Amino acid sequence: MKVSVLRIRTWGSGVILSIIAVDFSPVPDFEMTNSSIQRFISKHRDIVHQIINKYMKPDKKLLERSQHRCELCGSNKDLQVYVVEPANHPDNQMVICAACNDQIANPETMEVNHWRCLNESMWSEVPAVQVMAWRLLHRLKYKADWAQDLIDMMYLDEETQAWAEATGEGNEEEKIIHKDSNGAVLQNGDNVVLIKDLKVSGGGFTAKRGTAVRRISLVHDNPEQIEGRVEGQQIVILTKYVKKI
Numbered sequence: 001m002k003v004s005v006l007r008i009r010t011w012g013s014g015v016i017l018s019i020i021a022v023d024f025s026p027v028p029d030f031e032m033t034n035s036s037i038q039r040f041i042s043k044h045r046d047i048v049h050q051i052i053n054k055y056m057k058p059d060k061k062l063l064e065r066s067q068h069r070c071e072l073c074g075s076n077k078d079l080q081v082y083v084v085e086p087a088n089h090p091d092n093q094m095v096i097c098a099a100c101n102d103q104i105a106n107p108e109t110m111e112v113n114h115w116r117c118l119n120e121s122m123w124s125e126v127p128a129v130q131v132m133a134w135r136l137l138h139r140l141k142y143k144a145d146w147a148q149d150l151i152d153m154m155y156l157d158e159e160t161q162a163w164a165e166a167t168g169e170g171n172e173e174e175k176i177i178h179k180d181s182n183g184a185v186l187q188n189g190d191n192v193v194l195i196k197d198l199k200v201s202g203g204g205f206t207a208k209r210g211t212a213v214r215r216i217s218l219v220h221d222n223p224e225q226i227e228g229r230v231e232g233q234q235i236v237i238l239t240k241y242v243k244k245i
């Protein structure tokens with residue numbers, strides 16, 4: 001099988017590639033449309049990764065800049081090119097390792113601790129790297145307080161900031177964040193415990209301190225409220241009276 005990757009680009013939140021398969025024997029030359037590329041990729045993920053690794057090796061200049069390391073985590077394994085969207089920026093390529101690339105393409109697999117590396121890479125002088133660090137920190141801030149701390153410390157010049165925001169990532173800047181009594185970020189599905197006896201108005205009972213409330217849901221427009229089931233009833237609870245467990 002002989003395949004050439006002519007273009008790599010991203011869509012949505014993930015990196016994905018436009019492949020033009022040449023001599024994809026026994027199929028003759030053809031160019032895939034976007035949706036068929038998506039189908040192709042979901043069906044042949046392994047092959048696609050092999051293709052990228054094989055054909056989209058970073059060039060010498062990129063490798064020199066990155067010192068032969070992933071510009072996000074510093075790994076020297078399976079280095080690839082990553083094109084930071086929108087790709088019309090003159091210096092849109094960076095060197096990235098397969099592990100980082102995988103997690104960027106599949107946000108639900110992001111391991112929070114892996115991305116502690118952004119602590120260093122966010123200070124890179126390369127705008128493309130700054131942009132990716134910024135976007136990834138925005139993805140992580142709901143999972144880890146330190147990510148928000150790093151965002152607060154980060155400084156991007158005007159042009160780079162505009163590039164970082166261009167894909168809409170971090171757009172929910174004003175998104176409401178729920179925190180428990182200790183300041184820990186709460187998410188849908190978390191388990192909490194009540195730190196105070198709470199009289200349930202209309203419920204006719206008191207939810208006792210120490211009661212565990214499992215799989216809470218966040219009240220999306222109010223950072224001080226969550227909902228959870230106590231004694232079989234769905235009730236609204238103030239975040240200041242719970243502790244994440």
Ligand SMILES: [Zn+2]
Pocket residue numbers: 070071072073074075096097098099100101
């Ligand atoms: Zn990496």
